[in-house]
Amino acid sequence: MTPRILTRYGTRFPAHALAAMLAVFGAVAASPSSAQEGIAIPPPARDEPAGQAKTETAVLAGGCFWGVQGVFQRVAGVTNAVSGYAGGEKDAAHYQTVSSGGTGHAESVKITFDPSKISYGKLLQVYFSVAHDPTELNRQGPDVGTQYRTAIFPENEEQARIAKAYIAQLDQARVFNAAIVTSIEPGRTFYPAEDYHQDYLTLNPGQPYIVYNDLPKIENLKRIFPDLYRDDPALVSEVGVTN
Template sequence: MNNLYAAILFGVGTLSLAATSASAAEIFDAPVATRQADEQGLQVAIFAGGCFWGVEAVFSHTRGVTSAVSGYHGGTAANAIYSRVSRGFTRHAEAVRIAYDPSVVRYDQLLQILFSVVADPTLVNRQGPDRGSHYRAAIVPMNAEQRAVAQSYIRQVGRSGEWSDPIAVRIESHRRFYEAERYHQDFALRNPDNGYIRRWDAPKVAALRARFPGLYRARYRTG
């Protein structure tokens, strides 16, 4: 596990940039090499990074994100229900579809949050305590511009030398996104004392606040 990721996940209370390596800070803070076009109006992004409760919670606390919806991406409509997806055989990933204002938060900044707060980018088909292909980390570009930025950022992080293992985050072609059951939506907001949320997801939100204070907002964005 990367030292920066470990510090974020397990040492949120003492996390500081001074405690991380300079190269790690530079990689996560540097703009991607690909120039991003000026986006107009709200944009949509889809990310997978383990259990969607935590992914949704982190991006719901991100400035510029106007909605975050948990759901399933990569499989068919017939199998887009939790009881089937959770078995790991439907080709879906637990994912979150967000709408964001690019004048407040850029797509590459969302990728930085995905890599450094939400998910360990070296893990294959698992995150935290969860195992299975439905917990894979993935980026789903919605257009050619997002794909170019994602490819550039993955190359940039892969060349950083911060990980002994290769970057495993996948770029997947966009397919239909299926919203998850109602009880999964805003789960962290509605269940702050849930044991899983306290152990695995609340630290990620705290890491967002510590790592990206300019992009953190205390109020949870629902929708």
């Protein structure tokens, strides 16, 4: 997909891309359920042990960060979810530069959570179930490029072990119709995205891209994980951005 050119309150596309997208949206916008359905998958056999920590962070990438952020902002136990970039250098961590696909970054979300209420493994279960399609290589839906890759940026060795074991578990069980292509990329720094990307799904629920690509993810979260779903999202505008 041609990189998105953003205004503060919406998205503008080159004319040829807009015409093609409107043709798609015209056919499906009235029925968002026609988008790919999330699937219920087993929880990880290996997860982190209960500890004394009151807060922990996870960094996950799964295509456009608008939808991934919107999902995790609505997960109970999550106290913050910030859109940003991981996988590349600080100087290039800007939307227009990252959109070139040549910086090594992936559009990512840094999730701050209370491990006494939700575990890292449970977050991965949500991630693989409803936040994105882990079998799509260097793309998600209409968005194409390495900046839209499926990737996990573990904050420590235990997170890396849990993620690696879970991917192997899901592949062995043939949960998906194709192999998981999610990369595990430790030692990468997360850089928050520009303000206009934060809380984008909540602020723009009627935007066609959101309606077709992202609102179904919220519905799938509510359907598959009713005990985790929260109506009051943890908005960056209320919590603040953390590095």
